[in-house]
Amino acid sequence: MERSKDKGPDAVVLVSGGLDSAVTLASAANEGYVCHSLSFDYRQRHHIELAAAGKISRLLGAADHRVVRIDLSAIGASALTADIDVPKHSKIKPGDSGIPVTYVPARNTIFLSVALGLAEVLEARDIFIGVNAVDYSGYPDCRPEYIRAFESMANLATRAAVEKNQKVTIHTPLINLPKSEIIRKGVELGVDFSFTTSCYDPSPEGLACGLCDSCRIRRDGFAKAGIPDPTGYLKDRK
Amino acid sequence: MERSKDKGPDAVVLVSGGLDSAVTLASAANEGYVCHSLSFDYRQRHHIELAAAGKISRLLGAADHRVVRIDLSAIGASALTADIDVPKHSKIKPGDSGIPVTYVPARNTIFLSVALGLAEVLEARDIFIGVNAVDYSGYPDCRPEYIRAFESMANLATRAAVEKNQKVTIHTPLINLPKSEIIRKGVELGVDFSFTTSCYDPSPEGLACGLCDSCRIRRDGFAKAGIPDPTGYLKDRK
Numbered sequence: 001m002e003r004s005k006d007k008g009p010d011a012v013v014l015v016s017g018g019l020d021s022a023v024t025l026a027s028a029a030n031e032g033y034v035c036h037s038l039s040f041d042y043r044q045r046h047h048i049e050l051a052a053a054g055k056i057s058r059l060l061g062a063a064d065h066r067v068v069r070i071d072l073s074a075i076g077a078s079a080l081t082a083d084i085d086v087p088k089h090s091k092i093k094p095g096d097s098g099i100p101v102t103y104v105p106a107r108n109t110i111f112l113s114v115a116l117g118l119a120e121v122l123e124a125r126d127i128f129i130g131v132n133a134v135d136y137s138g139y140p141d142c143r144p145e146y147i148r149a150f151e152s153m154a155n156l157a158t159r160a161a162v163e164k165n166q167k168v169t170i171h172t173p174l175i176n177l178p179k180s181e182i183i184r185k186g187v188e189l190g191v192d193f194s195f196t197t198s199c200y201d202p203s204p205e206g207l208a209c210g211l212c213d214s215c216r217i218r219r220d221g222f223a224k225a226g227i228p229d230p231t232g233y234l235k236d237r238k
Numbered sequence: 239m240e241r242s243k244d245k246g247p248d249a250v251v252l253v254s255g256g257l258d259s260a261v262t263l264a265s266a267a268n269e270g271y272v273c274h275s276l277s278f279d280y281r282q283r284h285h286i287e288l289a290a291a292g293k294i295s296r297l298l299g300a301a302d303h304r305v306v307r308i309d310l311s312a313i314g315a316s317a318l319t320a321d322i323d324v325p326k327h328s329k330i331k332p333g334d335s336g337i338p339v340t341y342v343p344a345r346n347t348i349f350l351s352v353a354l355g356l357a358e359v360l361e362a363r364d365i366f367i368g369v370n371a372v373d374y375s376g377y378p379d380c381r382p383e384y385i386r387a388f389e390s391m392a393n394l395a396t397r398a399a400v401e402k403n404q405k406v407t408i409h410t411p412l413i414n415l416p417k418s419e420i421i422r423k424g425v426e427l428g429v430d431f432s433f434t435t436s437c438y439d440p441s442p443e444g445l446a447c448g449l450c451d452s453c454r455i456r457r458d459g460f461a462k463a464g465i466p467d468p469t470g471y472l473k474d475r476k
Contacts, residue, residue, distance in 0.1 A: 106396060140394065
């Protein structure tokens with residue numbers, strides 16, 4: 001798939017290395033945006049994600065890929081940043097009101113804030129984030145009402161918005177899609193999912209556990225989409 | 239001044255090492271909050287600020303002081319983080335619409351986002367920030383409408399707000415005060431301003447330049463308040 005790297009408006013795309021953000025990046029590129037990938041090194045336990053984010057950015061024609069280091073360990077606990085065991089065989093089903101311990105406090109707010117700063121520096125008016133309110137694992141900062149509130153705040157926050165009336169739009173192309181539809185959309189856009197990683201607790205070799213909430217949602221998505229799952233799993237699902 | 243360290247509600251207070259945030263911390267403590275100071279090491283050129291933030295936090299009875307490291311150099315330019323000269327003898331007067339190059343893109347949004355995460359971890363419902371819309375050097379993220387929009391967004395963002403209805407309030411005790419009133423308030427609350435630092439471009443020994451916008455606003459504030467300025471300046475104002 002060929003994409004122009006020097007035409008179209010600039011967009012900042014949050015790329016985590018996971019499945020959803022890969023499809024988000026592919027969508028933004030397909031709409032003609034010049035994509036600037038942004039990832040975070042927030043002392044998550046698996047730097048495998050950052051390597052995947054870099055590879056996906058290159059494969060999907062991003063103009064560049066930035067990694068911002070932020071040490072969230074100073075503000076405390078989550079299974080993704082602290083020494084809490086990642087729950088296996090969780091009773092929580094997608095859509096339940098229970099919010100899992102893998103929740104990182106204010107994570108999307110922090111990430112979108114930095115994306116907003118980068119957008120201002122690049123004079124970009126568009127930010128893409130792959131949040132999903134259907135199979136969203138119960139994170140409040142994945143809901144449409146949260147995204148609209150962030151956008152309103154952003155348009156009062158920056159010099160670009162206030163001085164030059166360059167309003168920012170937060171794009172969430174996946175927000176209402178079930179995982180199976182996200183996977184179908186990605187296949188249509190040429191995403192090679194073997195380079196994406198979803199597992200909260202991968203092995204040192206980068207194999208997915210197959211058992212955490214994120215692996216379960218991913219596996220179910222491929223099964224429902226009727227598309228073979230290219231993920232290397234450590235264990236078969238019981 | 240004695241303050242209880244184990245009573246009263248918890249609050250997260252953004253403390254920069256400057257004059258305004260010191261008075262903000264003193265105000266929060268005076269209102270009976272157990273104060274948790276939060277500062278950022280964002281590769282600003284003067285770590286003098288962080289040392290001042292720690293000292294002020296101790297002197298004003300904060301329960302603890304956290305420093306979150308975030309490398310904003312990856313997202314680009316500002317005179318406070320990049321190699322741009324800090325302007326001296328600026329033509330910009332406080333209240334002008336011109337926003338100076340010392341602006342850090344989305345800075346308050348990023349800082350408040352991390353404060354929001356910490357508040358959630360601490361189960362605190364109150365965040366204090368020393369923004370000021372009067373002598374504000376032209377930063378859009380110091381205005382009341384921005385703060386209210388952040389608060390609205392925050393109350394859709396977190397598990398605490400969504401699950402437990404623990405709404406967050408962003409307190410801005412200085413937002414409508416001129417610098418001279420902030421200084422008077424600080425003196426009333428026992429703030430020793432000799433430990434605060436305002437200069438955008440201090441000498442290696444920690445002396446203020448006396449010429450940058452921030453120094454000029456500070457000096458004018460002490461003069462108008464009729465209070466001797468304890469700051470060590472490198473040069474007298476011309």
